[in-house]
Amino acid sequence: MLVFWDAAELGHSPHFFLQRGMLRRHLETPDRAAALLAACRAMGLAVAAPQPADPVALARVHTPAYLAFLREAWGAWSALDDRGAEMVPNVHPGAEILAGCAVPPAGIIGRLGWYTADTACPITAGTWPAALAAAATALAAADEVARGRVAFALARPPGHHAFPARAGGHCYLNNAALAAERLRDRGAGRVAVLDIDAHHGNGTQDVFWMRGDVFFASVHGDPDHYYPWFIGRRGERGAGPGEGATLNLPLPLGADDAAWLAALAQALAAIRAFGPDALVLSLGFDPSRSEPLAFLAVSDEGFARAGAAIGRLRLPTAIVQEGGYNIESMGRLLSLFLDAFLAAAAAS
Amino acid sequence: MLVFWDAAELGHSPHFFLQRGMLRRHLETPDRAAALLAACRAMGLAVAAPQPADPVALARVHTPAYLAFLREAWGAWSALDDRGAEMVPNVHPGAEILAGCAVPPAGIIGRLGWYTADTACPITAGTWPAALAAAATALAAADEVARGRVAFALARPPGHHAFPARAGGHCYLNNAALAAERLRDRGAGRVAVLDIDAHHGNGTQDVFWMRGDVFFASVHGDPDHYYPWFIGRRGERGAGPGEGATLNLPLPLGADDAAWLAALAQALAAIRAFGPDALVLSLGFDPSRSEPLAFLAVSDEGFARAGAAIGRLRLPTAIVQEGGYNIESMGRLLSLFLDAFLAAAAAS
Numbered sequence: 001m002l003v004f005w006d007a008a009e010l011g012h013s014p015h016f017f018l019q020r021g022m023l024r025r026h027l028e029t030p031d032r033a034a035a036l037l038a039a040c041r042a043m044g045l046a047v048a049a050p051q052p053a054d055p056v057a058l059a060r061v062h063t064p065a066y067l068a069f070l071r072e073a074w075g076a077w078s079a080l081d082d083r084g085a086e087m088v089p090n091v092h093p094g095a096e097i098l099a100g101c102a103v104p105p106a107g108i109i110g111r112l113g114w115y116t117a118d119t120a121c122p123i124t125a126g127t128w129p130a131a132l133a134a135a136a137t138a139l140a141a142a143d144e145v146a147r148g149r150v151a152f153a154l155a156r157p158p159g160h161h162a163f164p165a166r167a168g169g170h171c172y173l174n175n176a177a178l179a180a181e182r183l184r185d186r187g188a189g190r191v192a193v194l195d196i197d198a199h200h201g202n203g204t205q206d207v208f209w210m211r212g213d214v215f216f217a218s219v220h221g222d223p224d225h226y227y228p229w230f231i232g233r234r235g236e237r238g239a240g241p242g243e244g245a246t247l248n249l250p251l252p253l254g255a256d257d258a259a260w261l262a263a264l265a266q267a268l269a270a271i272r273a274f275g276p277d278a279l280v281l282s283l284g285f286d287p288s289r290s291e292p293l294a295f296l297a298v299s300d301e302g303f304a305r306a307g308a309a310i311g312r313l314r315l316p317t318a319i320v321q322e323g324g325y326n327i328e329s330m331g332r333l334l335s336l337f338l339d340a341f342l343a344a345a346a347a348s
Numbered sequence: 349m350l351v352f353w354d355a356a357e358l359g360h361s362p363h364f365f366l367q368r369g370m371l372r373r374h375l376e377t378p379d380r381a382a383a384l385l386a387a388c389r390a391m392g393l394a395v396a397a398p399q400p401a402d403p404v405a406l407a408r409v410h411t412p413a414y415l416a417f418l419r420e421a422w423g424a425w426s427a428l429d430d431r432g433a434e435m436v437p438n439v440h441p442g443a444e445i446l447a448g449c450a451v452p453p454a455g456i457i458g459r460l461g462w463y464t465a466d467t468a469c470p471i472t473a474g475t476w477p478a479a480l481a482a483a484a485t486a487l488a489a490a491d492e493v494a495r496g497r498v499a500f501a502l503a504r505p506p507g508h509h510a511f512p513a514r515a516g517g518h519c520y521l522n523n524a525a526l527a528a529e530r531l532r533d534r535g536a537g538r539v540a541v542l543d544i545d546a547h548h549g550n551g552t553q554d555v556f557w558m559r560g561d562v563f564f565a566s567v568h569g570d571p572d573h574y575y576p577w578f579i580g581r582r583g584e585r586g587a588g589p590g591e592g593a594t595l596n597l598p599l600p601l602g603a604d605d606a607a608w609l610a611a612l613a614q615a616l617a618a619i620r621a622f623g624p625d626a627l628v629l630s631l632g633f634d635p636s637r638s639e640p641l642a643f644l645a646v647s648d649e650g651f652a653r654a655g656a657a658i659g660r661l662r663l664p665t666a667i668v669q670e671g672g673y674n675i676e677s678m679g680r681l682l683s684l685f686l687d688a689f690l691a692a693a694a695a696s
Contacts (some may be wrong), residue, residue: 020457021364021432021470023371084369091466092440093578094514102578109368110577118439119467122369166442229458230441230450 001342003040003047004140005154006133009033011126012157016088018119019293026122027292027325028170033156036321039331040154043338047154050140053132053178057139060181061174061207065104066165069115070131070172073123076108087123089113117161117168117228131157131172138175139182141318145278146186150317150345152338153179158322160201160282161228169199169228176282176320177207180214183278183318192217192276192315194267196306197284197322198296200232204282205246212241215274217267219260219287221295222250245274253295257302260287264306268313279315285324285333292325300329300336307337311344349690351388351395352488353502354481357381359474360505364436366467367641374470375640375673376518381504384669387679388502391686395502398488401480401526405487408529409522409555413452414513417463418479418520421471424456435471437461465509465516465576479505479520486523487530489666493626494534498665498693500686501527506670508549508630509576517547517576524630524668525555528562531626531666540565540624540663542615544654545632545670546644548580552630553594560589563622565615567608567635569643570598593622601643605650608635612654616661627663633672633681640673648677648684655685659692 010030017026040047058067077087091113093102104114112123134155141151159175161168180191193208195201195218208214216238223232238246247270249263271279289297298306310317319341324330358378365374388395406415425435439461441450452462460471485501492499507523509516528539541556543549543566556562564586571580586594595618597611619627637645646654658665667689672678 016369018366018436018438018467020428020430021434021436080368082368086369088366088369090366090468091516091575091577092442094440094465094511095443105577106572107574107577110572113466113577117442118461119366120438163442168439224454224458226455227439229439229453229455229461 001045001150001152002144003045003152003154004050004137005037005047006049006136008129008133009156012124012130013126014086014122014124016086016119016122028157031327032325032330033154035327035331036154036334039334040152043335050136053136053139057178057182058135058173060185061164061177063165066115069111070128073108073112074125074128080108087112088119089116092116115166117163117166120169121167121172127172134159134175135173135178138179138318138320141320142179142182143186145316145318146183146188148316152319153321155321159320160195160197160204160322161199162203163206168203171203174203174207176201176280177204179318179320180280183280184213188277189213190274190276191278191280192271192274193280193282194271194310195220195282196264196287197282198286199227199284199323200248201282202228202231205231205236208242209238209246210240210242212245215245215271215276217247217270219249219251219263219267222252225253226295251296254297256297257299257305260296260298260302261305261309264309268309271313276315279313279317281310281317281319282322283319283337284322285326285330288324288326288329288333290326290329300333303333304336304340307340308344311341314345349393349498349500350492351393351500351502352398352485353385353395354397354484356477356481357504360472360478361474362434362470362472364434364467364470376505379675380673380678381502383675383679384502384682387682388500391683398484401484401487405526405530406483406521409512409525411513414463417459418476421456421460422473422476428456435460436467437464440465463514465511465514468517469515469520475520482507482523483521483526486527486666486668489668490527490530491534493664493666494531494536496664499667501666501668503669507668508543508545508552508670509547510551511554516551518671519551522551522555524549524628525552527628527666527668531628532561536625537561538622538624539626539628540619540622541628541630542619542658543568543630544612544635545630546634547575547632547671548596549630550576550579553579553584556590557586557594558588558590560593563593563619563624565595565618567597567599567611567615570600573601574643599644602645604645605647605653608644608646608650609653609657612657616657619661624663627661627665629658629665629667630670631667631685632670633674633678636672636674636677636681638674638677648681651681652684652688655688656692659689662693
């Protein structure tokens with residue numbers, strides 16, 4: 001199994017993080033990627049650099065205006081006389097703007113709010129190169145998977161909270177959605193995206209909401225009490241041609257291995273019923289009970305059992321890294337997960 | 349002319365203010381109200397306490413769910429184990445939620461984001477009582493105006509950025525909209541709202557967007573480069589029965605007396621053409637060149653000339669305080685404005 005990784009992912013290192021009315025340490029740090037890379041190397045996995053992200057592939061998921069914003073944001077910000085060290089939005093367009101004929105404002109401060117969903121996606125000088133690098137790993141992994149293999153995209157920043165035209169929750173480009181679209185372009189007739197990050201993959205759901213060819217299933221903390229708050233409820237099932245191709249399995253605070261693995265089994269049964277040609281796995285370690293902002297309470301063994309259960313699908317699989325913020329444990333969890341996944345996938 | 353004022357307005361004193369990626373001093377402070385009150389007393393104006401705000405009147409502008417949120421917010425926040433000194437939202441629902449069947453989340457953190465438009469409306473223990481008191485001054489002023497008089501609502505926190513179901517930009521209850529609705533209820537067939545705060549009155553526009561009986565005119569800094577960023581462009585003219593009953597006159601950075609007064613004259617001509625029975629004036633002092641975050645460059649004399657021009661409408665007028673953040677100058681500007689307004693209104 002190839003691991004895709006690009007050192008430019010380390011160039012994004014924001015500090016601003018507002019939570020419950022307090023400024024806290026930003027948890028989505030470069031040492032997350034370093035810890036996962038070390039674990040991959042300790043497992044003896046081959047690590048390869050991806051090709052640069054194809055702009056045409058990016059445009060399959062994101063709007064041209066949003067991509068232009070991300071590309072130009074730091075330069076425009078740097079031209080302001082009076083500015084902070086990071087671009088942090090403080091106002092976002094609500095549903096009310098739909099009453100008018102609103103278009104993005106011309107100035108960079110307004111555009112920053114327009115193209116972001118929350119304050120948890122600051123933009124720095126290294127953000128766009130890092131987001132491009134992370135997207136490139138996901139696209140490279142998808143190319144491997146299109147050849148019938150399994151691959152791991154060591155993607156950072158993560159992607160599943162990024163919408164077609166909006167960053168959010170540490171995410172800028174939706175790596176998993178990009179991988180799924182790439183698989184479709186490479187000949188997979190049907191693709192499933194399984195998201196086991198503790199937070200609902202609201203961006204990914206939005207990308208595929210109306211699509212019948214890409215199934216989206218997510219096991220996550222109940223958004224009534226956990227980020228991303230507004231999306232990810234059980235009743236959200238897709239629309240139009242995508243009706244029934246979205247499956248949300250929210251879990252209550254403190255859900256343990258039994259609850260988490262039961263929801264996962266339900267998601268896997270639905271994916272089997274959908275009959276995909278390939279799988280994209282949005283893998284987060286934040287369901288772990290060892291997480292700094294733990295909402296779920298999954299054990300180390302739970303991650304191994306999840307890896308085995310997903311491996312038993314025996315699908316060409318692009319594993320795309322999402323969240324997980326405990327630097328001490330995430331390398332171990334990755335090894336446990338991948339070992340079990342690969343063993344189950346290889347079993348005859 | 350009666351001035352309405354309630355000391356509970358002083359109980360709201362948030363500190364969090366994020367601007368251009370920096371934490372700064374919050375400018376919407378209780379001493380703003382104290383400075384204006386001192387100016388009113390120095391002018392010899394009678395100051396009266398309003399009746400408590402009528403819940404039925406509040407529900408003419410705001411949704412029951414939003415009013416319940418404001419009423420209950422601090423109690424729910426105080427029950428959290430781990431929280432900051434002020435409620436500051438860090439995530440807001442974007443247009444994407446409309447793709448799902450989104451309803452407000454159950455938890456207070458998610459509801460905080462749901463019911464706010466930006467980070468500039470922190471909620472503290474004293475916020476709801478202060479917002480109620482400010483609304484009460486506007487309703488009391490409207491009652492005076494319904495009797496054919498002129499009144500000044502010394503309202504704080506301000507109101508014109510508050511939507512029917514969303515706080516924003518230092519505003520929680522839309523005092524000017526409440527006054528306009530009260531005037532309609534008290535028999536005014538047609539009401540005009542004129543907003544000369546430097547920031548577009550996005551909340552007020554939204555309240556009356558579809559209404560043909562309330563004309564909304566605003567003279568403000570160009571939202572392409574100034575808060576509230578997303579609404580307030582010239583092309584926004586209302587919709588349905590309200591088409592043509594919204595007039596936006598955005599001005600460029602640094603616009604001086606000549607430009608500002610010309611736009612004001614255009615707004616006044618439109619109001620005359622509309623033929624209202626009463627006027628609500630959203631009065632901000634932030635167009636002043638002496639403002640800490642100045643975008644426009646209006647002189648002291650400009651405010652006197654504006655007062656005279658508006659007074660010449662000779663309409664029963666509820667003057668409702670909005671923004672203005674220079675403590676040193678705002679009392680003087682209020683006196684200059686009111687003196688000229690009252691003289692012009694009284695002239696035969």
